[in-house]
Amino acid sequence: MIGRLSAITFNTFREAVRDRVLYNLVLFALLLVATAPLFGTISIGIEGQILVDVGLSAISLFGIVIAILIGIGLVSKEIEKKTLYTILSRPVRRWEFIVGKYLGLVMTLTVNALLMTAGFYVALLIVTHGLNSTQAAYLIAIYFIILEFLIVTALTLLFSSFSSPIFAAIFSFALVVIGTFAEDLRNFSAAAQGVAKWFMAGAAWLVPNFSALNVISQVAHAQPVSGSLILMNTLYALLYSLAATSAAVLIFERRNLK
Amino acid sequence: MNRATFITVLVLIAAFTGSVLTSNEVEAARGQQATLEEVMYIPSGKALKRMSLGYSGVLADIYWTRAIQYYGRRLGRHDENVRFDLLYPLLDITTDLDPHLIVAYQFGSIFLSQSPPVGAGQPDKAVALVEKGIRANPDYWRLYFTLGCIHYFDRKDYKAAELAFRKGSENPQAAAWMKVMAATMASRAKDAETAYYLWTQIYQSTDDKMVRENARQHLAAFRVDHDVLELERRVTIYLQRTGHLPSSWYDLIRERLLGSVPLDPADHPYQLMPDGSVQVQDPEGLPFITQGVPPGWKKSTK
Numbered sequence: 001m002i003g004r005l006s007a008i009t010f011n012t013f014r015e016a017v018r019d020r021v022l023y024n025l026v027l028f029a030l031l032l033v034a035t036a037p038l039f040g041t042i043s044i045g046i047e048g049q050i051l052v053d054v055g056l057s058a059i060s061l062f063g064i065v066i067a068i069l070i071g072i073g074l075v076s077k078e079i080e081k082k083t084l085y086t087i088l089s090r091p092v093r094r095w096e097f098i099v100g101k102y103l104g105l106v107m108t109l110t111v112n113a114l115l116m117t118a119g120f121y122v123a124l125l126i127v128t129h130g131l132n133s134t135q136a137a138y139l140i141a142i143y144f145i146i147l148e149f150l151i152v153t154a155l156t157l158l159f160s161s162f163s164s165p166i167f168a169a170i171f172s173f174a175l176v177v178i179g180t181f182a183e184d185l186r187n188f189s190a191a192a193q194g195v196a197k198w199f200m201a202g203a204a205w206l207v208p209n210f211s212a213l214n215v216i217s218q219v220a221h222a223q224p225v226s227g228s229l230i231l232m233n234t235l236y237a238l239l240y241s242l243a244a245t246s247a248a249v250l251i252f253e254r255r256n257l258k
Numbered sequence: 259m260n261r262a263t264f265i266t267v268l269v270l271i272a273a274f275t276g277s278v279l280t281s282n283e284v285e286a287a288r289g290q291q292a293t294l295e296e297v298m299y300i301p302s303g304k305a306l307k308r309m310s311l312g313y314s315g316v317l318a319d320i321y322w323t324r325a326i327q328y329y330g331r332r333l334g335r336h337d338e339n340v341r342f343d344l345l346y347p348l349l350d351i352t353t354d355l356d357p358h359l360i361v362a363y364q365f366g367s368i369f370l371s372q373s374p375p376v377g378a379g380q381p382d383k384a385v386a387l388v389e390k391g392i393r394a395n396p397d398y399w400r401l402y403f404t405l406g407c408i409h410y411f412d413r414k415d416y417k418a419a420e421l422a423f424r425k426g427s428e429n430p431q432a433a434a435w436m437k438v439m440a441a442t443m444a445s446r447a448k449d450a451e452t453a454y455y456l457w458t459q460i461y462q463s464t465d466d467k468m469v470r471e472n473a474r475q476h477l478a479a480f481r482v483d484h485d486v487l488e489l490e491r492r493v494t495i496y497l498q499r500t501g502h503l504p505s506s507w508y509d510l511i512r513e514r515l516l517g518s519v520p521l522d523p524a525d526h527p528y529q530l531m532p533d534g535s536v537q538v539q540d541p542e543g544l545p546f547i548t549q550g551v552p553p554g555w556k557k558s559t560k
Contacts, residue, residue, distance in 0.1 A: 095262065184320055186285065187327040205278045212284045229287040236284050239277040246270035253263060 004092050005100045012104020013111075016070050026112055029062040030119045048128050052138060052220040055120040060145045060216070062116070063109055064152050068172045070108070071156030072165040074101045075252070095249040102157055102245050109149040117142050137219045140230065144213045147237035151208045152176060154244035161248040161255065179210035208240055303354020318356030321348060325362075329369050330468055342378040345370060349387055353394070363391030364404050365469060371412040376472075376545055381412035399436065400463070402426025406439065407456060416447035435459065454480050478523035479546035482538060486549035489520055489528060489536045503534045522550075 032054065075098075078084035087097060120138075125131055155175055159168035178185075182204060189200030213233055215225050307314045325348050329340065349366040353359060369377055371384035388405045395401060406422035409415045420443035427436035439459075442452050454477070461473035492515045496504050499513065507530055510516040520528045526539040528550070538550045 093262070095266065181320070183285070184323065187323065191327055205281060209281050209284060212281075212288055226287055229284065232280055232284045232287045236277055236280040239273045239280055243270055243273035243277055246266050246273060249266050250263065250270065253266070 001096065004096050005103070008087075008092070008097060008100025009103040009107060012074065012101050013107045016105060016108040019070060026062070026066075026115065029058045029116050032058040034119065034123055048124070049220050051120075051123055051127050053216065055123060056138065056141050056145070056216040056220070059113055059116045059120065059142060060148065060214070063113055063145060063149050064176055066112060067105065067109055067149050067152040068156050068169055068176075071105055071153055071172070072160045072168040074105065074157060075160045076165050094253050098157065098161070098249045098252050099245065102153060102241075102248075105153045105157075106150055109153065110146055113142060113146050113149070134222055137222070137225065140225045141215050141219045143230070144215055144233060147233055148210060148213045150237050150241040151179075151210075151213075151244070154241040154248070155208065158244045158248040158251070161251045175207060176210065179208040180214065181211065182207055182209040183211040209236065213237070303351035306351060307355055314355040318352050318359055318362075321352040321355060322359060322362050325349060325352065325366065325369075340375075340378075342374070342380070345378050346380060346383045346387070350390075353387070353390060357391075357394035360391065360395060360398060360401070363388050363395075363401055367404055367408060368469060368472060371408045372472075373412070381408055384408050384412070397429065397431070399426045399429035399432040402429075402432075403436065403439075403459070403463075406443070407460065410443065410447070410456065411453070416443050419443045419447070433463075450480070475544070476546050478544055479548070481523050482544055482547045483549040485520065485522065485528065486536045486538075489530075490534070492516065493530070493534045493536070497534065503532070504530060506530060 156172045159171040185204040367384040371381040373379045409419035423440035457476045
């Protein structure tokens with residue numbers, strides 16, 4: 001089982017790395033990070049902060065775009081090219097195919113994030129003329145961004161397991177947007193009464209809580225991020241991704257591929 | 259259902275339940291005012307308006323809802339651990355995003371102007387907010403009324419209050435009593451009746467539950483302050499007649515100084531103390547009273 005999973009995972013990774021869309025986006029993200037110092041020259045005294053804001057936001061935004069653009073094609077491309085039938089005719093279970101695809105894309109996104117992180121720190125080194133210990137806190141924000149990727153990938157895979165690529169992309173983008181306002185949904189449910197309260201609470205639990213995973217502004221302003229938040233966000237991202245991937249597996253198991 | 263499907267369903271249920279439980283822990287770890295503190299990171303409403311790509315109305319609604327959720331709940335229960343430093347920036351951003359969001363000026367200025375623990379105790383900032391509202395909405399006369407109330411109640415600047423009521427009364431849509439208020443400010447600003455009249459106008463003119471409740475509490479406080487002084491006056495009459503203090507309200511009823519046991523606005527009987535003073539039973543429910551407060555009593559911060 002491990003062998004089959006790792007084969008699908010590495011194959012997905014290799015395919016994604018060869019994808020032109022991926023290269024374009026990575027190049028664009030790196031370019032954005034590289035030009036960040038230019039933004040700083042038109043502001044006074046906040047060059048470093050602008051670089052952190054723009055750089056980390058670029059890593060997050062482009063990672064999410066890559067996750068969705070590649071994620072929507074993971075299942076549909078295999079069906080279109082009829083390679084899925086070759087894979088499933090071998091002793092590969094459907095859940096192994098889905099989980100392998102998921103892990104492959106997560107690996108791709110993590111490698112991309114690490115590459116962009118390297119570019120970000122190089123730009124930071126240029127702008128601030130050296131690195132200090134407080135700048136290590138930016139790694140927490142990057143770690144949370146990777147946790148975001150776990151969730152976005154799982155959701156994209158879930159949507160692509162039952163809908164067309166275009167709809168899967170729309171659903172995924174919509175959930176990313178709604179997820180950034182997850183805390184407001186919670187606030188609405190706390191203030192609402194009766195059925196509306198339960199509906200809002202249900203919606204708040206169902207949509208991914210991206211607001212808690214975004215600490216870019218916090219670290220850019222040297223605000224501390226608690227250890228308990230790191231632990232809980234990790235647990236949350238893993239459990240939510242597991243739930244979404246399980247739902248994707250359930251749907252894919254029942255899908256008629258003939 | 260085969261074994262693999264059964265296991266997948268189990269995993270799905272367990273993972274989703276776990277994510278819901280963990281999500282609550284995440285919020286606990288973030289702190290109650292996480293989204294509120296975001297106003298410190300992008301403190302410019304104008305910048306936010308550009309970033310909202312034309313959806314500034316929605317963003318204003320979100321900011322306003324955050325203000326209501328956070329401050330409404332805490333101020334309602336007289337919580338002392340409130341981030342008042344974030345209130346004005348939050349309202350300023352909200353009204354930059356939507357300059358016509360009247361409720362943000364009216365309600366927000368009440369939060370800002372009243373003294374802690376029921377407000378931020380920043381009447382000058384409240385004035386700045388309402389004046390900003392008047393600039394953006396010059397035809398809305400009620401903002402002049404709000405401005406006059408802040409000058410009158412919280413800044414004790416009766417001249418400025420008179421000016422605000424007078425300016426508001428010049429609007430053809432304005433209620434007739436705005437002229438009366440302007441005249442009253444000029445002649446009898448320090449009278450308790452004037453304050454009572456203003457709170458009555460606020461109580462009657464608002465549809466907002468929280469503003470109405472705030473006005474009701476102020477009106478209740480006027481009644482308690484009046485009742486306590488009047489009851490203590492009658493206790494003094496009893497003392498002069500009998501040579502000793504009454505042991506209960508029934509002593510005063512027997513002396514025909516009272517018709518029945520006196521009740522406060524919350525329908526609790528006033529308490530007659532052994533030294534002849536009068537106290538309310540539940541000062542927590544009457545946050546603005548100045549008379550009848552038990553000695554040493556402090557508002558709870560639950």
